[in-house]
Amino acid sequence: METEILARIQFAFTIAFHYIYPPLSIGLGLLMVIFEGLYIQTKNQLYHTLCRFWTKIFALTFGIGVVTGIVMEFEFGTNWAVYSRYVGDVFGSALAAEGIFAFALESGFLGILLFGWNRVKPWVHFVSTVGVFLGSMFSAVWIVVANSWQQTPAGFHIVGEGMRARAEITDFWAMFFNPSSVDRLTHVWIGAFLSGAFLVLSVHAYYLVKGRYIEISQKAFKIALLVATVFSLSQLVTGHHSADGVAKNQPAKLAALEGHYPANEKADMYLFGWVDQKNETVSGLKIPGGLSFLIHQDFDKPVVGLNAFKKEDRPGQVNAVFQFYHLMVSIGMLLIGMTLLASFYWWRGKLFDQRWLLMLFVPSVILPQIANQVGWFAAEMGRQPWVVYGLLRTSQAFSQAVSANQILFSLILFFLVYALLLFLFLYLLNKKIKHGPYDESEDEDRPMTKDISDAITG
Amino acid sequence: MTDKFIGIDFPTWWFLVVGGLFSGYAILDGFDFGAGAWHLFFKKEQSRRLALNAVGPVWDGNEVWLVIGGGALFAGFPVLYATLFSAMYIPFILFLVFLIFRAVAIEFRGKEEMLWWRKMWDVCYSVSSIMLAFLLGVVLGNVLQGLAIGDEYLYQGAGFFEFLNPYAIMVGVTTLSLFMMHGAIYLLIKTEGKLFEKLTVLLKRAMIFFMISFTITSLYTLLYIPHLSDDFKAQPLLFIFPLLTFLSIANVPRLASKQRYKWAFLFSALSIGFMLALVAIELYPTLLLSTVSEQYNIDIYNAAASTKSLKIMMIIVAIGAPLVASYTYFVYKTFSGKVVIDDASY
Numbered sequence: 001m002e003t004e005i006l007a008r009i010q011f012a013f014t015i016a017f018h019y020i021y022p023p024l025s026i027g028l029g030l031l032m033v034i035f036e037g038l039y040i041q042t043k044n045q046l047y048h049t050l051c052r053f054w055t056k057i058f059a060l061t062f063g064i065g066v067v068t069g070i071v072m073e074f075e076f077g078t079n080w081a082v083y084s085r086y087v088g089d090v091f092g093s094a095l096a097a098e099g100i101f102a103f104a105l106e107s108g109f110l111g112i113l114l115f116g117w118n119r120v121k122p123w124v125h126f127v128s129t130v131g132v133f134l135g136s137m138f139s140a141v142w143i144v145v146a147n148s149w150q151q152t153p154a155g156f157h158i159v160g161e162g163m164r165a166r167a168e169i170t171d172f173w174a175m176f177f178n179p180s181s182v183d184r185l186t187h188v189w190i191g192a193f194l195s196g197a198f199l200v201l202s203v204h205a206y207y208l209v210k211g212r213y214i215e216i217s218q219k220a221f222k223i224a225l226l227v228a229t230v231f232s233l234s235q236l237v238t239g240h241h242s243a244d245g246v247a248k249n250q251p252a253k254l255a256a257l258e259g260h261y262p263a264n265e266k267a268d269m270y271l272f273g274w275v276d277q278k279n280e281t282v283s284g285l286k287i288p289g290g291l292s293f294l295i296h297q298d299f300d301k302p303v304v305g306l307n308a309f310k311k312e313d314r315p316g317q318v319n320a321v322f323q324f325y326h327l328m329v330s331i332g333m334l335l336i337g338m339t340l341l342a343s344f345y346w347w348r349g350k351l352f353d354q355r356w357l358l359m360l361f362v363p364s365v366i367l368p369q370i371a372n373q374v375g376w377f378a379a380e381m382g383r384q385p386w387v388v389y390g391l392l393r394t395s396q397a398f399s400q401a402v403s404a405n406q407i408l409f410s411l412i413l414f415f416l417v418y419a420l421l422l423f424l425f426l427y428l429l430n431k432k433i434k435h436g437p438y439d440e441s442e443d444e445d446r447p448m449t450k451d452i453s454d455a456i457t458g
Numbered sequence: 459m460t461d462k463f464i465g466i467d468f469p470t471w472w473f474l475v476v477g478g479l480f481s482g483y484a485i486l487d488g489f490d491f492g493a494g495a496w497h498l499f500f501k502k503e504q505s506r507r508l509a510l511n512a513v514g515p516v517w518d519g520n521e522v523w524l525v526i527g528g529g530a531l532f533a534g535f536p537v538l539y540a541t542l543f544s545a546m547y548i549p550f551i552l553f554l555v556f557l558i559f560r561a562v563a564i565e566f567r568g569k570e571e572m573l574w575w576r577k578m579w580d581v582c583y584s585v586s587s588i589m590l591a592f593l594l595g596v597v598l599g600n601v602l603q604g605l606a607i608g609d610e611y612l613y614q615g616a617g618f619f620e621f622l623n624p625y626a627i628m629v630g631v632t633t634l635s636l637f638m639m640h641g642a643i644y645l646l647i648k649t650e651g652k653l654f655e656k657l658t659v660l661l662k663r664a665m666i667f668f669m670i671s672f673t674i675t676s677l678y679t680l681l682y683i684p685h686l687s688d689d690f691k692a693q694p695l696l697f698i699f700p701l702l703t704f705l706s707i708a709n710v711p712r713l714a715s716k717q718r719y720k721w722a723f724l725f726s727a728l729s730i731g732f733m734l735a736l737v738a739i740e741l742y743p744t745l746l747l748s749t750v751s752e753q754y755n756i757d758i759y760n761a762a763a764s765t766k767s768l769k770i771m772m773i774i775v776a777i778g779a780p781l782v783a784s785y786t787y788f789v790y791k792t793f794s795g796k797v798v799i800d801d802a803s804y
Contacts, residue, residue: 077543088536100778
């Protein structure tokens with residue numbers, strides 16, 4: 001029991017920390033591609049400066065993402081040996097494909113992206129930027145497919161018994177396109193675009209509020225705002241599809257998301273609330289029959305509740321799942337509100353007069369980060385007590401050979417190292433932001449560049 | 459297991475794939491660990507910066523081989539992956555932690571001008587490079603000896619530091635010395651002037667260090683770990699491999715003394731490959747010997763994924779490997795020649 005809890009804490013801690021960075025890399029990758037594409041198209045030096053500036057920040061997030069990612073790959077084996085043996089046949093090919101198609105592409109071109117500015121032609125550099133961005137997108141594909149297989153297993157059969165039981169692949173494409181892959185992948189991608197776009201929005205809003213780098217920041221803010229608006233709206237669609245899928249494939253998880261206990265009654269949707277797990281009730285502000293409507297487009301249709309499942313087959317932490325899920329949804333709504341409001345002012349041509357709005361955008365980077373984290377917590381805790389839904393319990397999946405003491409040792413080690421990493425990340429990010437988008441060699445108000453850019457953009 | 463491709467069964471194919479990936483990883487990350495191990499021997503800031511930037515554009519690409527190798531092991535031999543990684547818990551965790559420290563040191567060293575800042579990261583970079591090379595050897599040493607694997611693939615070892623036994627330490631030190639030789643040659647290719655002069659001296663020391671530790675480890679292996687030479691005794695024809703390994707190793711100092719460093723690098727890379735091939739021949743078809751009982755041995759057949767899964771992954775490798783090779787080539791070509799520090803450098 002102790003070993004299991006420690007192994008779970010360590011996995012949760014290392015994966016949550018890791019997941020700060022890849023979404024930022026994917027999101028910043030998209031913006032870098034846009035910036036550099038615009039530069040190649042318009043030859044406007046401003047876009048070049050933007051791309052170089054964000055590349056430096058990208059390098060930071062990418063670097064930390066890689067090293068914390070290797071930890072994840074090893075941790076399946078070190079801490080979840082039974083799980084690894086069980087899923088290796090299915091999960092392994094996805095992981096191998098990730099390494100060979102995605103990660104190699106990413107890392108191969110990264111050298112040119114970071115160090116090749118003066119060594120290759122602009123279009124070759126652009127291709128490298130696109131390569132790194134696509135690599136990070138592919139990475140997400142394989143990882144999300146593997147995780148989705150844990151949520152909604154497909155394309156396999158079980159061979160062997162007891163400790164020797166394992167899932168063997170029977171149909172690669174059924175495994176790849178398991179029932180939740182596509183919905184969850186699009187949801188994850190868009191979540192990543194949002195975290196990148198909001199980092200750009202935050203930093204350039206900060207410059208605008210401070211009255212620095214105005215011309216370049218207005219350009220960057222508008223581009224990132226467009227990205228953020230489009231994707232915060234489309235996240236609503238992918239979120240809805242995901243919820244539909246959960247209703248179909250993981251009814252116990254759906255019930256936990258809304259704290260819906262009655263075995264077969266109409267279900268409400270809460271705006272916020274608190275689940276009393278002892279008395280199996282929820283108190284809070286609700287839309288009666290809202291969940292029924294969301295799933296069946298009918299306010300009175302029954303939805304399967306937690307009581308339809310045996311106690312040992314339900315998620316243990318219903319209130320936590322409920323809270324994480326609702327926090328994610330609320331933040332999603334907030335992001336839609338913020339981006340629509342800013343877009344409205346942009347349309348009226350008064351965006352940069354709204355100092356208060358810009359000030360609101362300065363800390364906004366934290367919002368998609370929180371939404372990404374709690375979304376995953378809801379997804380993973382909602383899947384409990386299973387590590388592979390309906391097939392393998394988390395309590396049977398950890399490494400028997402590893403003692404609680406060893407995990408405690410590694411957990412403390414990871415905690416210290418990651419604290420250092422986070423501190424350094426924030427310190428260097430802050431330094432880069434304070435330094436601004438221009439290199440020492442480039443003068444911000446160099447008339448030449450300004451004239452050329454004015455001439456091009458009118 | 460009747461399914462075959464060109465007369466070789468799929469677990470054996472995958473054994474070759476994983477072996478190839480691990481050799482590639484050892485050759486590539488080997489030279490940047492080795493370069494890192496020398497770092498504190500360079501005294502001037504400019505030398506350290508040059509040495510760091512010699513591995514700057516390629517080190518993370520090299521680590522990709524670890525990611526792919528780990529994935530290939532997980533995918534192809536899930537039983538080995540799970541058993542070995544959980545049995546060698548502490549060394550693997552330490553390996554990860556040093557890997558992080560090293561990456562952090564490379565990334566952050568150049569971000570501040572202060573002397574103490576740079577010195578601190580120099581120490582981090584060098585110590586973690588040394589420890590990483592050593593730990594790789596330690597894990598290899600444990601695999602060579604075999605582990606206390608019992609029923610249901612359960613590792614029965616108890617102690618926190620059981621992985622740190624004399625033979626494992628010996629293999630660890632040998633690995634370090636090998637990588638230091640390999641890394642010094644790489645740096646010689648990438649540098650010029652004073653640093654280059656200094657490295658010619660360091661390379662000589664590295665070669666002596668390696669020859670001594672390699673000889674001791676080999677003798678110990680022959681005398682005390684007999685199962686590792688059984689195959690060679692049974693099949694005299696296989697002696698060609700130790701012979702090739704020996705010739706390849708001997709070629710390194712010969713070429714170095716003629717200042718043909720690119721060739722010397724090729725042969726130190728080949729030597730790493732040959733040494734791992736020796737290990738592979740000795741182990742095959744066993745992957746992990748159980749010191750408890752032979753019936754608990756993990757071999758390529760009871761550890762392998764299903765034939766179907768292996769076939770799918772062979773297709774993935776067949777498509778992916780040329781892609782990886784072509785952009786690896788492109789990156790090394792872009793950054794070939796002596797190191798030039800520019801505003802994008804570390």
